[in-house]
Amino acid sequence: MKSSIFYLFILSLVCSCGKLDKKLNHKYDCDKLSGVHKFVYEPIVVSNDCNCIVSGKVKYLKDCKTVALVYYGDGVCDNVATKIICENGNCFDKDENPIKSFEYYIDCNGNNITDGFVSQGELEDLSDPSTGPQP
Secondary structure, three states, rough: OOHHHHHHHHHHHHHHHHHHHHHOOOOOOOHHHOOEEEEEEEEEEEOOOOEEEEEEEEEEOOOEEEEEEEEEEEOOOOOEEEEEEOOEEEEEEOHHHHHEEEEEOOOOOOOOOEEEEOOOOHHHHHHHHOOOOOO
């Protein structure tokens, strides 16, 4: 079951990645960005039942190249997120598989995620294979 959900997630990312940059172009101007920024490209949903993010997608950019994608689930209160680490702006190989993908647990604290500058701590979490950005 978990592997089929993961494959559905990968398929949805592959299908939406090309459209993603076009959808976000109005949100950022590469000439005005410095450092790492995050952009919510699928709305973040926090469940009242478990006080946890249960769905949504976030794209992380550095120098206008995608450095990571984070997928927060499909509506299930399981506090698991998946991050895909990108290389040179590429998140998937020629066979449309993620270059590097990790599942990690998120804190269920009722916090939301918004667009904006990425802190040093969040950047370290993004780079750590055992964890990831927290709400």
